[in-house]
Amino acid sequence: MHQGSPSRSVAADPSRRSLSLCLRAFARECLLRIFASLREPGRQPLKAATMAGSVILALASCHQAPSDVTFHAAGFPKTLDEWGLFTVKDHRITPHKGMVTYELATPLFSDYAQKWRTIWMPPGASARYEPEKTLDFPVGTIITKTFYYTVPASAPSPGESNEVVKMTPATYQTGVDGLDLRHVRLIETRLLVHRADGWIGLPYVWNADQTEATLQRTGADIPLTFIDGADRTDFVYSVPNQNQCGGCHTADYRTRALGPIGPKARHLNRDFPGPGGNVNQLQRLVRLHYLTGLPSANVPRDAAFDDASAPLDARARAYLDVNCAHCHSPTGPARVSGLWLHSTVPDPRRIGVCKPPVAAGGGGGDRPYDIVPGRPDLSILPFRMASTDPGAMMPETGRSLVHQEGVALIEQWIAQLKGECRVDRDGRDQMAMR
């Protein structure tokens, strides 16, 4: 039951789809006007001429997507272009006015997909600085994350290429000026939209022509082949369903409210190209009037996991924070495990040192503790990171390839941790052997 290219059939006749949406919107507009006229006794009922004029205007505007970012306060727009975020033209996808491209110090690993992230806020609105939590974004904020892969240079039609190539961050297109579609396959664009009643997450999957992305609330499975030098690995890229968004983005199980994960001060506190040059991203947001309350000093900063000049501990903790701590926190979905991985957690046992697993089952990989200092080969963390078995692997969603560099980092970090857990493997099969 693969949904290999779910958007393709839908996209076969985009004009009809947008026309019908448009007509629906127009009908709604008409009703609103009629109601308005009824509420205002001084006004005349709608005249035929007015109606006709409205129809012409509405239909004219229907033929293209909004050219400015458009916040929808309700509903689930069926296509990405209804949000007016991007222009796709001349083999380029470019962001619209007011969208700021940003990058995280250490990003979440998602099957080596490259990611282009943007933030947009309504005119005049801005986010409040938070030292630890996600920045406090205003209602109307739209955060986009476009997942894409670089395709082999020989691929004739990038949007149809099932072969995708491993890239290092240094060679990524940054997205600041959009992306050159002759070299990439767009997979999906996820939106996080801050509405009056909270954030919602919407996954849009791109069509083969890379002209349109359609809402796939139930997710999609996309078979791809990952090329890393001479190695080729077939895998299924899994677009999450709308509920699964909450599997990561629900930071507090009590409120069950969805929210962004990445845009925290400690992840954004780095230089990145864009308006104003290669400057600190938090300061850029301040200059663009998108952020208030940024202190002049002591802003937390997580390391880049692949920055060999940074301390190993900082790199490992930054990696675990971004890849694990959205669930593994006192209030996240994995709070029940008692393993909490925010980079700010000080207690070694809480981050897994000599901590036995609770409900890992086979996910424990026949290893006794989450972290055995000095012994990555006995530690559960790197085992689960290196697994691709859905019942054992971590994170549970959003990955079917192994992040070799991430596993290597965590193994290297555990190898140099000091201490011992007094592992007694002889007593395993019996009770009371000590």
Next chain:
Amino acid sequence: MRFVPFAVCALAGLTLAGCQSAHKTDSEGFVVDPGFEQHLQEQLLDAKPGTVITIPAGKYALTRSLSLTADGVTIKGAGMDKTVLSFAKQTSGAEGMLVTGDDFTLEDLTLQNSKGDALKINGTKDAVMRRVTAEWTGGPKTSNGAYGLYPVQVSNVLIEDCVVKGASDAGIYVGQSSNIIVRNNRAEGNVAGIEIENSTDADVYGNTTTGNTGGILVFNMPDLPVPGSKTRVHDNKVIANNTPNFGAEGSAVRSVPAGSGVVVNSNDDVEIFDNEIADNQTANVIISSYFSTGFDTERGRSAVYDPYPQNIYVTGNTFKGGGDKPGAGFDKLAAALGGRLPDVLWDGFTDPKVADAGICVQNGDAKVLDADGAHKFAGARLVTLDCKPAARLRPVILPASMTKTS
């Protein structure tokens, strides 16, 4: 395959095509319905309080976890042996079905061969599982999913008339929850048949557990946000749970020796009464501390954790057989006792700061072995623990809306 006349289809508002496809199956017996999975997940996304999602008879192959976040939803099949959701072809998702909505009911279907847990309900209140089978059909395998029915941090749990088979950890696993009834279920061929862990106020009765490594477990594990106590295990049949332990190394149940009937580990205020417990080859009842699990480390156990079982009452049970082929560590003890461990095995660890551990056995002529685990069995001896708790636990009462059957 039942024949549905066209007229019935038309009345039900179904098209003829839809009707026919519901009956078409492939060579593996799966219903041929390419839109089934997406449609079901769409229903779950669109569900609102009061929504009842019905899944017709048939065996359906799913490739991804199903997920439900809405409150007040019922999912209902056509019967445990009629509606089967198979996850044998699952490529993503850590469980068959993940539920994070309150007031959830799952009835009359089978969840089969999921890669991880079959059903996980995380952090909700009012969860009902009724006439649900959660199973792995390939026999006992370490690669089977860990848990069959797995509510965790749920208040008000009802699991009744369910069947769980083949879980590599526990068939029914109620973790970090409160106010729980687990009744009239059958657990067979799991490592642990039924496990109540770090939970408070649980009634476990009317169940049959057989052919597991351990029948019914009441555990407390360290380093968890929620400790547990107050469980009543009564009127169950706990028979011949002698399957070799196929749990993963390091998993919570890995320390359970094959042949364990009812096991209390590090938990407090547990009553075991009026059960029929027979032919469990290590011991029919085991009362033990965390020190006996083999997991203990000084760095790995938080100071607030209580590793000792306290206030355990064993009474009125019918014991038969068992103790005659105990796990390797106990065979010498059994030999010294004439070839058989007694019905109740206690590891003997007690908290030096607590005067009376309150371990009480008033169960006819059933004997108790204090294994003196603290000294590697050096002082193991038969003991009499003729006492009873000052007050008995009260039955668990669930909201009436949960116990009303449809």
